[in-house]
Every structure is written in structure tokens, then in C-alpha cells.
Amino acid sequence: MNKDDVCLMRKFHPFMTLGAIGERFNVSRERIRQILEKAGLPTKALIQKKYCLHCGKESKYKNYCSKACYHYDTYTLIPCDICGKLTEYHIKRVLWLQARGKQQHFFCSKHCNGIWLAKNYGWGRIR
DSSP states (O other): OHHHHHHHHHHOOTTHHHHHHHHHSSHHHHHHHHHHHHHHHOOOOOOEEEEEETTTTTTTTSSSSSSSHHHHEEEEEEOOOOTEEEEEHHHHHHHHHHHHOOOOOOOOOHHHHHHHHHHHHHHHHOO
């Protein structure tokens, strides 16, 4: 371990904690703190700001700044196979069902689902 390497690590990776730098060089975080203090570099890691994945605003939550941004990015509109009405479905659910071949058709209601079943399988009359 070279003291210059520790200083370079802090300059180029300001978000790394002292413990992470210490693990990299196999020394304690206290020793890293002493080296950085002697070199006049900051001993505390910077805190990374989080930004919304949808709108780009600074976020205090994990990935999205609001429930509206989360909803916009995780739900999609799919037309009903019978009436054409747009219905919201969670993207992960749609992909999961289609990847497994379990659902090829999407409906806006039980009524439209019943019409489709009657048309394709002849299960009784739909009023």
C-alpha cells in the first residue's frame, strides 16, 4: 500500500467510504483516515444524490420522486381484445405472462372476457 494510492483513490472515488478504501488496501479505516487527514483530503465520503428515473428531479426516495412517476414508468396501457378500450396493466405482469405463454389476450372486464370465451369455445350465451 502506498499513501499516494490512497490519496488517488479518494480523489477519483469521492463516494467510497473509508472502510471500502481500507478493504481495497487491506488496512483499517482508521489508518486510511489518518493518511487522508495528513494529506489534507476530506475524510468523509460524499453522499450521492438520488434522481427520479422518470422525470430526473432530485428524489428523497429510492428511484422515483412520487407515486405518479412510479406509476407512469411501471404501468402500460393495453387495448382490450374485444372492445378496444385501453386498460392499465403492470409491465412486469404483462411480460411475465407473455414469456410463459399463459396469456395471449387482454380484456378490460369480465364481460369482455366472457364474450371472447363464448366466441372461441362456445360456452353458453352472453347477454
